[in-house]
Amino acid sequence: MTSLDVAGRESVAANLLNITPADAHANQRQLPEADATYFWEAGRGGGSLIVGADGGILFASSSVPFDAHVAAYEQGRRTDPTAFSGAAEV
Numbered sequence: 001m002t003s004l005d006v007a008g009r010e011s012v013a014a015n016l017l018n019i020t021p022a023d024a025h026a027n028q029r030q031l032p033e034a035d036a037t038y039f040w041e042a043g044r045g046g047g048s049l050i051v052g053a054d055g056g057i058l059f060a061s062s063s064v065p066f067d068a069h070v071a072a073y074e075q076g077r078r079t080d081p082t083a084f085s086g087a088a089e090v
Contacts, residue, residue: 013039
């Protein structure tokens with residue numbers, strides 16, 4: 001089973017959101033209750049991504065509120081990483 005630490009999650013987020021590792025490090029919020037990290041693209045219209053310790057991800061567009069994004073992740077919704085170009089959103 002995959003187990004990503006925060007640095008590993010930052011790497012995944014930087015790659016999938018097409019942001020720098022420094023931006024992934026700066027624009028994150030830990031979600032200990034979900035064993036995951038929330039990342040966002042700074043600026044208007046940027047997407048967000050939750051990356052779990054298990055490697056599971058959930059993308060959301062800027063129109064999805066933080067609480068709704070986290071709730072969907074906790075309910076088991078995930079984005080297929082192989083289809084990550086415009087990603088399926090919450």
